[in-house]
Amino acid sequence: MLRFRVFENGKPASSVCLDGAYLVGSDGVPLVAQLSFGDGEIRCVKRAAGPAGLNVLWPVEGFGRLMLETARLQERDAPYNLHVELARGRLMRISQKREDWGLYDYADGADLYRRVDEAKALLVEAITAPTEAAAAAKADASLRISTAVGEELCLFHADLFLQRRRATGGFVKRPFGVGVLPNRGDDAYRERLKPAFDFAVLPTLWREIESRPGSPRWDPLDLWVNWLGQHRVHVRGSPLISLDRLSLPDWVVGDQVNYDDLREALLTHAAQLVRRFSHRVQSWEVVHGIHANNSLHLSLDQLMDLTRMASLVVKQHAPRATAIVGVVVPWGEYYARDVRTIPPLLYADMCVQSGFHFDAFGLQFVFGAPQEGMLVRDMLQISSMLDRFANFNKPLHVSAAAVPSSVIPGRGGDSPVAGGGVWHAEWSEEVQARWLERLLAIAFSKPFVETVSWRDLVDHSGRIPPTSGLLRADLTPKPAFERLLEIRRNLIGDRTSQRSRA
Structure with missing residues (x-):
């Protein structure tokens, strides 16, 4: 079983919307699982062994409410902090795409890179926070930055390659x-x-x-x-x-x-x-x-x-x-x-x-x-x-x-x-x-x-x-x-x- 603690205003959440929520395995394939919420925790009971990530419709202040995925996690007795794992998952995916796209040394991207580093620093503070509620608050701050900057990095990359495609007449x-x-x-x-x-x-x-x-x-x-x-x-x-x-x-x-x-x-x-x-x-x-x-x-x-x-x-x-x-x-x-x-x-x-x-x-x-x-x-x-x-x-x-x-x-x-x-x-x-x-x-x-x-x-x-x-x-x-x-x-x-x- 995977368990995730959820907080709201520094206290265990009284409710969480699980509409559309699901688990995904290490190969990216969704998993058959039973998801439920109670006592401030999401409980995920799955049939397949191995690590899994939780996808959930999640509010991000200043951005909206969208599907986000945690990092892939092993089952353990203690619950995970959902806020921390969503922030970790987002930053992992940003790092993967930056590597795929080679977005490290463009001068015009300096502000975007700085904001990614800021989100990483907040995640470190969340991981080392003295209480889970404090960790959730720091993770939420990290996620606010990484959600916005992840999309902006994507658009920065798109603008670079759209200009190249237009210059070469590369459209059908x-x-x-x-x-x-x-x-x-x-x-x-x-x-x-x-x-x-x-x-x-x-x-x-x-x-x-x-x-x-x-x-x-x-x-x-x-x-x-x-x-x-x-x-x-x-x-x-x-x-x-x-x-x-x-x-x-x-x-x-x-x-x-x-x-x-x-x-x-x-x-x-x-x-x-x-x-x-x-x-x-x-x-x-x-x-x-x-x-x-x-x-x-x-x-x-x-x-x-x-x-x-x-x-x-x-x-x-x-x-x-x-x-x-x-x-x-x-x-x-x-x-x-x-x-x-x-x-x-x-x-x-x-x-x-x-x-x-x-x-x-x-x-x-x-x-x-x-x-x-x-x-x-x-x-x-x-x-x-x-x-x-x-x-x-x-x-x-x-x-x-x-x-x-x-x-x-x-x-x-x-x-x-x-x-x-x-x-x-x-x-x-x-x-x-x-x-x-x-x-x-x-x-x-x-x-x-x-x-x-x-x-x-x-x-x-x-x-x-x-x-x-x-x-x-x-x-x-x-x-x-x-x-x-x-x-x-x-x-x-x-x-x-x-x-x-x-």
């Missing part, structure tokens, strides 16, 4: 994308795409296309694909295969699912979809999150078989199209509660080692909702995750990014602090714009990231979070939309000039 021709709604065909909606986006992510849900077996409905997709082609906006179809319950037709889902029958039906659907749009869709997300959303409880071998099959369908029927393997919830929190899924990094490694014919990975970063996998993480964590996937030597696409532009209450209408987390300030249109700006800087500073797609063009009540669009429901632009246009002009020019050169 069409790096900016956005998700659209197939049932929105009005001109006002479509026209908003043209000035900002190089491609549209068009949902191709099996459930919407073939609600009755053998009777596919193509009209909404045909209309969209034709319009996009006429206006020189490329198309990404997503997903070809998804096992999310909301993506599957009712006639597929039953008490007993025969895998061979399911595979045949999926193959037929995927093949006819790719064939129909083979000359008009430039990229496909061949699978979307099947490692995490396995509603049919398929085996690992079956999930990998579907990944291989979907990739082959694209390469056979649209060989010039880009085949993207979509990864959702890249930190893998879901695996701690459902071992019938596959941890994301393990899944990616298996795809590469198995020799599947696909071109890239797509990563999803959606935060700000009180839901598993959507609890707030900061830019240092996002940047580090992109770097981890770069180790597979495949290009990366940020296939869906989204945060809300207004507060999303927690369960039962609680305050936003108890919801999906806070990044710098309560969610607002300006905070959303600032988050988008920093994400784009970090993603495009990395030469292995080819495109970034914002998940929603317009706010939609059926989405989580519902206010994650770049446009309000009345199609007026939010600050994030204007910020994206500005960033686009600075990086690659505007769409009008690109079309005139084409």
Whole structure:
């Protein structure tokens, strides 16, 4: 068992929010464990032996409320001080990234380095403090500094490499994308795409296309694909295969699912979809999150078989199209509660080692909702995750990014602090714009990231979070939309000039 003492105002805490909390092992894989709180302590009972770290949604004064991870710790009889271990864990990760990025001797980084040293000194004071309450106070002070400076170091590194990439023209021709709604065909909606986006992510849900077996409905997709082609906006179809319950037709889902029958039906659907749009869709997300959303409880071998099959369908029927393997919830929190899924990094490694014919990975970063996998993480964590996937030597696409532009209450209408987390300030249109700006800087500073797609063009009540669009429901632009246009002009020019050169 791992135990963590928690303090509030110098006294043992009376309550701690454990929504979304989980343990992670030394290999980075979430662990099955039972977490509880009582008598000022978090108790973590895990099945697996070996060291583990606790991930918890944690308030940091002046920064927000975000997922943070302790150092990896061995089980022992005495409880750990959670405040100290969170501060230690943050500084360890900063040290790792400074080494990876070589951020030690840049003159412009001197103030950042000084603040890292200040956070380290406070951690030493916490470790040597005479009481645990005093240690918690010093550790909190260390964490306040290290959380802020960790993100600033990440942005400092991004700015250096973004300038280099821009100077060398290292961007692909069409790096900016956005998700659209197939049932929105009005001109006002479509026209908003043209000035900002190089491609549209068009949902191709099996459930919407073939609600009755053998009777596919193509009209909404045909209309969209034709319009996009006429206006020189490329198309990404997503997903070809998804096992999310909301993506599957009712006639597929039953008490007993025969895998061979399911595979045949999926193959037929995927093949006819790719064939129909083979000359008009430039990229496909061949699978979307099947490692995490396995509603049919398929085996690992079956999930990998579907990944291989979907990739082959694209390469056979649209060989010039880009085949993207979509990864959702890249930190893998879901695996701690459902071992019938596959941890994301393990899944990616298996795809590469198995020799599947696909071109890239797509990563999803959606935060700000009180839901598993959507609890707030900061830019240092996002940047580090992109770097981890770069180790597979495949290009990366940020296939869906989204945060809300207004507060999303927690369960039962609680305050936003108890919801999906806070990044710098309560969610607002300006905070959303600032988050988008920093994400784009970090993603495009990395030469292995080819495109970034914002998940929603317009706010939609059926989405989580519902206010994650770049446009309000009345199609007026939010600050994030204007910020994206500005960033686009600075990086690659505007769409009008690109079309005139084409």
